[in-house]
Amino acid sequence: MSLEVMLNAAGLAFVVAGARWHQADAQVMFLFILAMAAAEVSVGLAMVLEIYHRFKSLDVDKLSEMRG
Amino acid sequence: MELAFYIAGAVAVVSTVLMLTRLHIVHALLYLIVSLLGVAVVFYMLGASLVAALEVIVYAGAIMVLFVFVVMMLNLGAPEAEMEKDWLTPGIWVGPVILAGVLTIEVLYLVRGSTAGLGAGGVEPKQVGIALFGPYLIGVELASVLLLAGLVGAYHLGYRKIEKREIRHVADIDEGRAATGRDLVLPGADRPARTA
Numbered sequence: 001m002s003l004e005v006m007l008n009a010a011g012l013a014f015v016v017a018g019a020r021w022h023q024a025d026a027q028v029m030f031l032f033i034l035a036m037a038a039a040e041v042s043v044g045l046a047m048v049l050e051i052y053h054r055f056k057s058l059d060v061d062k063l064s065e066m067r068g
Numbered sequence: 069m070e071l072a073f074y075i076a077g078a079v080a081v082v083s084t085v086l087m088l089t090r091l092h093i094v095h096a097l098l099y100l101i102v103s104l105l106g107v108a109v110v111f112y113m114l115g116a117s118l119v120a121a122l123e124v125i126v127y128a129g130a131i132m133v134l135f136v137f138v139v140m141m142l143n144l145g146a147p148e149a150e151m152e153k154d155w156l157t158p159g160i161w162v163g164p165v166i167l168a169g170v171l172t173i174e175v176l177y178l179v180r181g182s183t184a185g186l187g188a189g190g191v192e193p194k195q196v197g198i199a200l201f202g203p204y205l206i207g208v209e210l211a212s213v214l215l216l217a218g219l220v221g222a223y224h225l226g227y228r229k230i231e232k233r234e235i236r237h238v239a240d241i242d243e244g245r246a247a248t249g250r251d252l253v254l255p256g257a258d259r260p261a262r263t264a
Contacts, residue, residue, distance in 0.1 A: 001093075001100055001135065005084055008107055008127070011119075019114040024195040027119050028204050031196075034126055035211040039218030041131050045138045046225035052142055053228075 003044075007037045072174050073113045079167050080106030086163060093139055097132065098164040104128040105171055112178070118193035 011030045018026020080103050087099035104127045111120035200208060 001096060002088070004100065004127075004131070005087070005103070008104065012107055012110070015111055015114060015116050015119055019116060024199040025204075027116055027196045028200050028207070030116075030119050031122070031200065032207055032211055034122060035215055038126065038131060039214050041134060042218045042222040043225070045134060046222040048138060049141070050225050 003040070004037060007033055069113075072177065073110065075170065076106050076109040076113065076174060079170055080110060083164070083167050094136075095160055097136055097139065098160070099167075100135075101128055101132050102164045102167045102171070104132070105168065109171055109174060109178075112175075118196055 011033045014026040014029045014033070018024070083099045083103040083106060087096045087103060090096040090099060104123060108120045108123040108128070111117075111123060
């Protein structure tokens with residue numbers, strides 16, 4: 001969710017700059033950011049579900065099987 | 069008009085800060101939705117109406133529904149149900165509802181007034197479309213490939229292997245034919261008779 005906020009902030013910066021200099025490119029970039037956020041959210045939430053089913057917990061500290 | 073812009077921006081910032089400081093994820097989600105709607109209003113006032121509409125539809129509509137769905141799905145069982153009942157006390161709604169109400173009043177005010185945006189700095193959706201499918205065509209293709217990869221990845225991660233027990237049909241094997249002494253074997257002839 002924090003990632004969503006950050007992506008949104010980046011998109012907002014793009015759109016504000018585009019409105020300032022009357023460029024359409026900024027909104028195009030925002031559309032790309034939107035598509036990227038959608039793909040990332042779908043994969044991320046699927047991973048969260050898988051982790052929950054495997055470990056019965058969402059505690060990140062428990063995911064220490066792969067000890068580096 | 070400028071005042072409305074600053075109000076929308078303030079709503080977005082305040083709801084984002086409140087979202088980041090919530091301890092329960094459902095409360096944070098409520099504030100995040102309000103924050104996205106506030107950003108959408110800011111977009112509209114900057115003259116980027118296409119992006120504002122997409123923000124509401126895709127972000128606040130689709131992605132947030134996905135988030136709420138997964139968060140609710142992870143909390144199954146009786147103790148969690150009690151916990152959820154605890155989370156969603158009526159007092160929780162007050163903050164997001166006030167912020168969303170401010171945004172609603174603002175949108176109604178903007179729609180009634182015919183002017184759109186601060187100054188005339190708007191970029192029309194037509195220009196965006198021309199740019200999108202002109203010089204950025206390769207980007208569109210890459211985005212579609214990315215979305216396809218996301219779809220396949222999410223499907224693969226969410227796929228749970230169903231145990232398949234293969235029941236071999238007696239007519240498929242030669243022993244079945246030899247045991248019954250003929251080619252025409254009734255299905256299930258080699259299985260024990262089902263007793264009630």
